[in-house]
Amino acid sequence: MAQYDYDLVTIGAGSGGVRASRLAGSYGARVAVVESSRIGGTCVMRGCVPKKLLVYGAHFAHDLEDAAGYGWTVGDVGFDWPSLITAKNRELDRLEGIYRSILKNSKVTLLEGRGSLVDAHTVEVNGKRVTAERILIGVGGWPSMPAIPGIEHAITSNEALDLMSLPKRVVIVGGGFIAVEFAGIFNALGAEVSLIIRKDRILRGFDDDIRDTLGEELKKSGIKILDGTVITQIDKRNDGSYLLKRTPGEDLEADLVMYATGRAPNTAKLGLEAAGVKTNPNGSIPVDEWNRTNVENIFAIGDVTDRIQLTPVALNEGLNFAETFYNNNPRKMDYENVASAVFSMPPVGTVGLTEEQARKRGPVKIFRSRFRPMKYTLSGRDEKTMMKIIVDAETDRVLGCHMVGVDGPEIVQGLAVALKCGATKAQFDATVGIHPTAAEEFVTMREPVAE
Numbered sequence: 001m002a003q004y005d006y007d008l009v010t011i012g013a014g015s016g017g018v019r020a021s022r023l024a025g026s027y028g029a030r031v032a033v034v035e036s037s038r039i040g041g042t043c044v045m046r047g048c049v050p051k052k053l054l055v056y057g058a059h060f061a062h063d064l065e066d067a068a069g070y071g072w073t074v075g076d077v078g079f080d081w082p083s084l085i086t087a088k089n090r091e092l093d094r095l096e097g098i099y100r101s102i103l104k105n106s107k108v109t110l111l112e113g114r115g116s117l118v119d120a121h122t123v124e125v126n127g128k129r130v131t132a133e134r135i136l137i138g139v140g141g142w143p144s145m146p147a148i149p150g151i152e153h154a155i156t157s158n159e160a161l162d163l164m165s166l167p168k169r170v171v172i173v174g175g176g177f178i179a180v181e182f183a184g185i186f187n188a189l190g191a192e193v194s195l196i197i198r199k200d201r202i203l204r205g206f207d208d209d210i211r212d213t214l215g216e217e218l219k220k221s222g223i224k225i226l227d228g229t230v231i232t233q234i235d236k237r238n239d240g241s242y243l244l245k246r247t248p249g250e251d252l253e254a255d256l257v258m259y260a261t262g263r264a265p266n267t268a269k270l271g272l273e274a275a276g277v278k279t280n281p282n283g284s285i286p287v288d289e290w291n292r293t294n295v296e297n298i299f300a301i302g303d304v305t306d307r308i309q310l311t312p313v314a315l316n317e318g319l320n321f322a323e324t325f326y327n328n329n330p331r332k333m334d335y336e337n338v339a340s341a342v343f344s345m346p347p348v349g350t351v352g353l354t355e356e357q358a359r360k361r362g363p364v365k366i367f368r369s370r371f372r373p374m375k376y377t378l379s380g381r382d383e384k385t386m387m388k389i390i391v392d393a394e395t396d397r398v399l400g401c402h403m404v405g406v407d408g409p410e411i412v413q414g415l416a417v418a419l420k421c422g423a424t425k426a427q428f429d430a431t432v433g434i435h436p437t438a439a440e441e442f443v444t445m446r447e448p449v450a451e
């Protein structure tokens with residue numbers, strides 16, 4: 001008789017938890033996964049996937065405008081927000097079905113309900129207790145908002161994905177990934193969008209040329225960026241709209257107020273103290289390179305560990321956990337050169353060090369190019385692309401590639417392979433471009449920017 005009900009109980013069926021559980025199951029482990037919401041987690045149900053579908057939907061607004069420059073007569077066009085939301089929801093249902101069958105096919109038991117730890121080997125779900133040799137925590141995070149008067153009137157990205165109608169005036173607070181992505185969606189679809197940022201620029205942590213270029217492009221596209229601004233109170237008015245008090249400046253009116261001010265780990269009421277699992281001051285769970293918490297048999301992966309909050313990172317952590325403990329194949333995650341994208345309009349693709357980070361390590365050469373994408377020569381759209389390469393001046397190694405512009409995420413994914421291989425600028429230069437593309441600019445920039 002086995003000592004525990006399961007070899008592994010995973011709490012959280014998001015990207016990381018599902019990957020780890022199904023792999024462990026496929027290697028013969030007896031696995032259960034606990035989930036209180038929809039299978040697929042933030043990325044599939046409330047984040048990357050539905051957001052990208054809305055970005056695709058919003059992009060048609062630009063494509064239809066651009067078509068005229070290519071000889072098309074575009075008649076009366078209309079857009080129906082509920083149709084887009086319904087189609088998006090249909091796709092999420094399909095994906096959730098796939099996730100469920102993946103778990104079933106890997107012989108993973110799904111325990112639906114909120115899971116909490118009772119002790120280091122016991123998880124309680126809906127009043128029922130199950131025991132496991134190992135426990136994996138992949139509960140992710142949840143939007144966090146500052147506690148100002150009237151904050152209950154604000155929505156987060158969770159609700160923004162399911163609005164019944166498209167509001168006319170939208171105020172978005174925050175200048176991170178989520179804020180700029182939703183600003184682009186609402187703006188392209190016809191809303192008046194104001195982005196409220198408390199400092200001077202959007203996208204803290206990104207290369208300054210990305211921050212400046214995207215900031216300019218967002219403004220050109222009609223998004224108002226109110227910098228150095230803090231919202232101090234939100235009042236709901238009788239007509240259903242909102243009045244926002246701010247410092248400095250006059251009150252703002254809005255039909256929708258959305259906060260995208262970061263995400264907090266979902267560790268409250270998880271029973272971590274009962275099991276002896278330590279947390280960081282922000283609630284995230286510290287783990288070692290094997291994803292192990294301070295408790296020997298309890299592990300954590302994904303956003304709840306607050307390492308890099310990206311789905312592919314959680315997927316890799318889940319894969320490594322399953323390979324290490326259920327396939328006798330120890331694997332660790334390499335957090336260097338993880339590429340990422342912001343699906344703003346235009347989008348951002350980035351991999352490696354920013355100029356600021358690189359300069360702290362030693363002398364660098366910077367290569368930069370700004371141009372109007374060929375597609376917009378005939379359409380006349382006033383949107384620029386910016387590409388930048390950061391090179392170690394001593395070793396010639398490429399340390400970072402950054403892009404704002406059409407297809408940025410698609411282009412930078414390929415460059416991420418080169419950086420992972422330790423490519424030098426000479427090797428970039430020896431690579432023959434594909435003409436005519438924007439991507440070829442990354443292998444044809446010859447003159448460094450003057451210091």
Ligand code: NDP
Nearest residue numbers: 146174175176177178179199204260261262263309341342
């Ligand atoms: P981010 O951490 O990216 O950005 C938070 C923003 O909110 C910052 O601009 C920050 O400003 C601002 N902010 C924080 N607190 C306050 C406050 N009290 N008042 C006003 N502004 C405040 O968080 P997001 O919510 O955008 O996204 C969460 C995470 O999800 C990201 O870090 C990312 O890892 C992931 N994500 C990834 C995506 C992708 O890969 N495309 C898409 C969406 C999310 P300041 O700069 O001044 O601190």
